[in-house]
Amino acid sequence: MGLEEDGLMPMDEDGDLDAEEQGRDLEAWERAYAEDRSWEALTEDASGLLLAVDITQQQRQARRRYAASKGPRIQRGIIRYLFIICDFSRAAAxxxxxxxxxxxxxxxxxxxxxEFFDQNPLSHLGVIVIRGGVAKRLTDLSGSPEAHIRALRANLECSGDASIQNALDLARGYLSSIPTYGHREMLFLYSALSTCDPGDIMDSINACKKANIRCSVVGLSAEIYICKSLCERTGGIYSVAISESHLKDLVLEHAPPPPAIAESAVASLVRMGFPTRSAEGGVAICACHREVKVGGGYTCPRCKGRVCELPTECHVCGLTLVSSPHLARSYHHLFPVPAFEEVSVTLLPNGKNESLRLCYGCQQELPIAGSKAVAGVRLECPRCRQHFCFDCDVDSPGANQEEDMEEKKRLEVTATVVHIVGFLSNYTMRICRFNQRLARPMETIAFMLSS
Incomplete structure (x- = not known):
């Protein structure tokens, strides 16, 4: 009995091609809607009905998360040395x-x-990638954000397995030489579900703990025991992203300086230099790139070496070079802005509170009680009683001009005192060197007179 008698006709090659093309079109159609993932923003009630997106509730939840992460005023490390380690194994594809x-x-x-260099102007950062079971350092610890971004964009390739141990050993080798006043950190962005290590990874974890290196992990897959153990032993944070926006939020949570470790929270003085801006038409050899450059740059006050950007360490004498604004901006985490309070306002018919319609910071329209024209929350500064929108909540420095001016003057005085101390230290060092040079011929003259 043939296929024709059973009513089954053989499919020709054209039919196979049409089915494959239809399948490919269907996959492309699905991918077009899968890119935005709009269904993730939908919420349901107890009966299964869809609820409209409540922007006000979302902003309140974001403020609660921000307040929880901000915490009380504690000692933080404003000079950080951090290696961000990216997993570019085959799982990253x-x-x-x-x-x-x-x-x-x-x-x-x-x-x-x-964001890291905006909130930590005195800190240094380096980039390491894991690819093919090997950890490779793309950039050394430095304060140049553009150099890190260029190096990362030029090495976007994924292959092989991931190795946490190799990355730990490589980063620990560079962080071990950091002075005690610097806070040593690692941040993993890990995509794989396993790690292929050449030895016992627990030895590397214990070595990082002994060196006071804080390791944190942001995972892109499921939770992994070894990553959780790494964070628990070194005092870091382990989190797993569930969406693109969630991943960005988790990564940016590591931008503010973390609490200082008790063993390394001892106060210590750090010698810093305040270099002068070189003339635009001057020609000098750059100590950073070891080549001749024309115009710009900064001159080290100790050895007169030239560097391209601040903050950095002088490549000749090792002096930490900063500017007064960098030092003043670092005090932002030591004197945080008080949290704004949520309020509700109804406009009066006589227009007496018409000024409360707009945000004091960005001049955008604020939500009014009983009106659905603008969604969101209205916030009030506890100092000056001015009203702000949600976007200005985190970035607003406060609207109380008198207290802000006092804070600004205090920071300027602090930076000026540090600048004067550095100048006097360099001046004293020059006098000592001059006296040493002058003492040699005087000893020779005294010897000749005595003979």
């Missing part, structure tokens, strides 16, 4: 995050680098 895990990690790291 997965497309569960759009455009891919590797592409999303690169975007998040770029945003993190800019």
């Amino acid at each position: 997965e497309e569960d995050f759009k455009p891919s895990r590797m592409g999303l990690v690169a975007n998040c790291v770029e945003a993190f680098i800019r």
